[in-house]
Amino acid sequence: MKRVIALLMENQPGALSRVVGLFSQRGYNIETLIVAPTSDPTLSRLTMTTNGDEKVVQQITKQLDKLIDVVAVSDLGESEFIERELMLVKLNKNCITSDEIENLEGKVVFEDKEIINLQFVGEPDKLDKLVENLNTKEPLEIVRSGSSGISSNSKTLTI
Amino acid sequence: MSKTKTSGGEALIQSLHKEGVELIFGYPGGAALHIYDALFNQSDVEHILVRHEQGAVHAADGYARSTGKPGVALVTSGPGATNAITGLATAFMDSTPVVVISGQVKSELIGTDSFQETDMIGVSRPIVKHSFLVQKAEDIPEIVKKAFHIATTGRPGPVVIDVPKDFTDPNYTFDYIYPSEINMRSYKPAKVGDPKQIKEAVDLILEAKKPVIYSGGGVIQDNASDELIKLAKLTKFPTTNTLMGLGAFPGTDPQFLGMLGMHGTYEANMAMHEADLIVAVGARFDDRITNDPKQFALGAKKIHIDVDPASLSKIIHADVPIAGSAKECLSALVSQLSKEEIDKNKLEPWLQKITNWREEHGLNHSMLEIVPENGKILPQQVIQSLYKETKGKAFITSDVGQHQMFAAQYYFFDKPRQWINSGGLGTMGFGLPSAMGVQFAFPKETVACVTGEGSIQMCIQELSTCFQYGLPIKIINLNNAALGMVKQWQDMQYGGRHSSSTYENSLPDFCALSESYGHVGIKVNKLAELEPAMKECISMKDKLVFLDVDVDPDEHVYPMLEAGNAMDFMHLSKDKKTW
Numbered sequence: 001m002k003r004v005i006a007l008l009m010e011n012q013p014g015a016l017s018r019v020v021g022l023f024s025q026r027g028y029n030i031e032t033l034i035v036a037p038t039s040d041p042t043l044s045r046l047t048m049t050t051n052g053d054e055k056v057v058q059q060i061t062k063q064l065d066k067l068i069d070v071v072a073v074s075d076l077g078e079s080e081f082i083e084r085e086l087m088l089v090k091l092n093k094n095c096i097t098s099d100e101i102e103n104l105e106g107k108v109v110f111e112d113k114e115i116i117n118l119q120f121v122g123e124p125d126k127l128d129k130l131v132e133n134l135n136t137k138e139p140l141e142i143v144r145s146g147s148s149g150i151s152s153n154s155k156t157l158t159i
Numbered sequence: 160m161s162k163t164k165t166s167g168g169e170a171l172i173q174s175l176h177k178e179g180v181e182l183i184f185g186y187p188g189g190a191a192l193h194i195y196d197a198l199f200n201q202s203d204v205e206h207i208l209v210r211h212e213q214g215a216v217h218a219a220d221g222y223a224r225s226t227g228k229p230g231v232a233l234v235t236s237g238p239g240a241t242n243a244i245t246g247l248a249t250a251f252m253d254s255t256p257v258v259v260i261s262g263q264v265k266s267e268l269i270g271t272d273s274f275q276e277t278d279m280i281g282v283s284r285p286i287v288k289h290s291f292l293v294q295k296a297e298d299i300p301e302i303v304k305k306a307f308h309i310a311t312t313g314r315p316g317p318v319v320i321d322v323p324k325d326f327t328d329p330n331y332t333f334d335y336i337y338p339s340e341i342n343m344r345s346y347k348p349a350k351v352g353d354p355k356q357i358k359e360a361v362d363l364i365l366e367a368k369k370p371v372i373y374s375g376g377g378v379i380q381d382n383a384s385d386e387l388i389k390l391a392k393l394t395k396f397p398t399t400n401t402l403m404g405l406g407a408f409p410g411t412d413p414q415f416l417g418m419l420g421m422h423g424t425y426e427a428n429m430a431m432h433e434a435d436l437i438v439a440v441g442a443r444f445d446d447r448i449t450n451d452p453k454q455f456a457l458g459a460k461k462i463h464i465d466v467d468p469a470s471l472s473k474i475i476h477a478d479v480p481i482a483g484s485a486k487e488c489l490s491a492l493v494s495q496l497s498k499e500e501i502d503k504n505k506l507e508p509w510l511q512k513i514t515n516w517r518e519e520h521g522l523n524h525s526m527l528e529i530v531p532e533n534g535k536i537l538p539q540q541v542i543q544s545l546y547k548e549t550k551g552k553a554f555i556t557s558d559v560g561q562h563q564m565f566a567a568q569y570y571f572f573d574k575p576r577q578w579i580n581s582g583g584l585g586t587m588g589f590g591l592p593s594a595m596g597v598q599f600a601f602p603k604e605t606v607a608c609v610t611g612e613g614s615i616q617m618c619i620q621e622l623s624t625c626f627q628y629g630l631p632i633k634i635i636n637l638n639n640a641a642l643g644m645v646k647q648w649q650d651m652q653y654g655g656r657h658s659s660s661t662y663e664n665s666l667p668d669f670c671a672l673s674e675s676y677g678h679v680g681i682k683v684n685k686l687a688e689l690e691p692a693m694k695e696c697i698s699m700k701d702k703l704v705f706l707d708v709d710v711d712p713d714e715h716v717y718p719m720l721e722a723g724n725a726m727d728f729m730h731l732s733k734d735k736k737t738w
Contacts, residue, residue, distance in 0.1 A: 009345075010345060013292065013294075014280055014284075014290075014292065017281070017284065018284060021284050021285060025285045055472070058472070059469065059473060062468050062469035063469050065468070065469075066467070066468075066469050068288070068289040068309060068343070068345060068346050069289075069345060070345060071344060071345040159344055
């Protein structure tokens with residue numbers, strides 16, 4: 001079962017490698033991982049998606065929490081949450097029409113005579129379907145950011 | 160708060176002094192030379208020169224385990240750092256407070272594959288509680304403060320401080336201030352258990368008819384032995400200790416079941432298997448305890464007290480998980496239970512059952528009375544002789560293998576911190592250097608290293624260190640001319656095919672070897688000589704003695720759990736098993 005974990009960690013050299021290392025060390029999977037500094041520059045926020053049953057996810061969050069550089073951890077799936085992902089796609093311009101782009105809810109972020117770059121934002125499942133569709137148009141390159149998540153209730157991940 | 164101009168190297172040593180460090184174990188090298196020069200100019204912190212960095216970390220670890228204070232090792236970059244890795248992993252698996260300071264190449268050279276450069280932070284990452292790469296000299300005091308705080312609190316563990324050479328340069332000085340306290344927003348170890356959970360535990364304890372207390376290394380680490388004994392006495396619950404927990408409950412107490420697990424006693428393993436309540440304290444349901452976790456103690460409710468929340472329900476589901484320090488949680492249990500009426504009579508049938516198990520298949524603690532027909536000395540007899548001669552009061556360190564299990568089974572440890580061994584990682588080579596750490600901490604006490612001819616050769620170079628510092632360690636070598644535990648498994652599971660577990664007459668004369676290092680060597684190969692030789696060995700208070708005893712090479716360690724089964728599946732001897 002897919003789970004989304006959010007965590008705050010010290011914005012220190014080596015902190016990310018401790019988080020990532022923990023996963024390989026203990027045999028957990030990372031499906032996606034996204035990380036950036038927060039408005040408090042001493043902290044970074046990370047969202048990762050992983051697979052596992054309740055017991056595995058509990059172990060993952062406890063082991064993450066044990067890392068000295070990790071300030072707070074939350075299994076977002078414990079309550080309502082929003083998950084979004086960004087996807088950028090490069091196509092030959094003649095492979096897609098502007099009507100098709102509009103139907104797919106894409107946004108043109110760059111174009112010249114030959115190349116067009118599109119941006120899509122949505123839930124990962126929706127992007128999966130878009131990828132299937134876009135694959136029929138011989139895309140030159142597709143890049144996905146991995147999920148970012150936030151709970152959709154009053155609960156917050158803070159220090 | 161003192162404020163003086165110091166170099167990074169001086170700041171490092173002064174900070175160690177502020178943390179109460181009196182001695183450190185280490186080995187110099189290029190990247191650590193500024194630190195060594197700072198050591199030379201002071202007398203607060205003594206440096207012990209070992210012969211290999213693995214020895215330095217094990218010695219610091221032995222010091223830490225025997226005293227409860229953090230042990231410190233100092234090594235240089237590159238090979239010095241990588242040689243320290245086995246010591247770090249050993250300390251990590253047994254959760255001991257060790258701080259390793261490693262020199263690193265100059266900061267401007269990091270990442271350039273410079274001479275003796277190793278990414279110590281990267282290499283050690285999975286086997287440390289935490290690590291610090293010093294980014295500027297001024298940070299050293301605060302990093303030392305944090306390192307000791309992290310190493311010694313919560314679930315203790317090793318911490319690495321990697322110091323690039325330029326940050327210890329004597330030509331760069333700064334205002335040295337040692338912080339009086341530190342606040343780490345991301346590190347707040349659990350202390351007091353949740354009162355609701357404590358209450359639930361009390362209820363289960365009052366109801367239990369077939370209880371067992373199963374305590375581990377966490378009780379020793381947290382100095383909670385007194386509280387454990389109080390709980391056991393108050394409830395009359397039979398008590399078993401893990402390999403790491405031996406000594407937390409007195410080995411000679413009639414309530415003690417002996418060690419449990421892979422080579423635990425019949426009565427301890429049977430009691431765990433048939434219990435209706437297991438009170439686990441500072442133990443982690445390791446695979447050497449549970450055997451097949453799916454078949455583990457199915458009829459028992461489990462109360463699990465551990466300072467590390469990640470240990471709770473990791474392997475075995477805890478009905479009552481209590482995250483908190485062993486000392487605090489046991490105190491809380493004792494104080495709650497003191498107010499209750501405890502019906503001890505209801506335990507009688509259970510205690511009688513345990514007595515029967517013990518009479519049926521318990522360990523024979525009168526092995527010295529046996530004269531084997533083949534004329535060989537049994538390894539258990541050596542341990543019993545050691546116990547007798549040291550009156551059960553020695554510090555015993557051990558290496559890893561059959562001798563370790565015999566020592567754990569046959570030496571009764573009455574005090575915590577008396578038994579020092581590598582339980583989690585199972586590090587051969589741990590015994591001698593860890594004994595050095597113990598002997599430095601307790602110069603007047605008898606410190607014996609129980610070892611085998613395999614393990615002792617993994618750190619035998621430390622015999623030279625022992626001579627330099629006059630450490631009168633007693634090395635008790637159970638010499639069976641084979642890697643005994645490997646051979647036992649090959650006997651039991653590989654049709655007796657002894658693949659690479661014997662030496663083809665290549666062993667050294669250990670007595671002559673010890674003598675060449677300036678020590679005393681005593682060889683024993685007849686049972687009649689064992690006790691007089693042991694007496695002579697232990698009586699030499701100011702000499703290291705290498706007692707090399709030829710023991711029966713065909714002896715196996717029993718009981719032994721049959722893998723993939725419940726805890727009641729035990730081999731009891733070569734031809735007897737429980738199923």
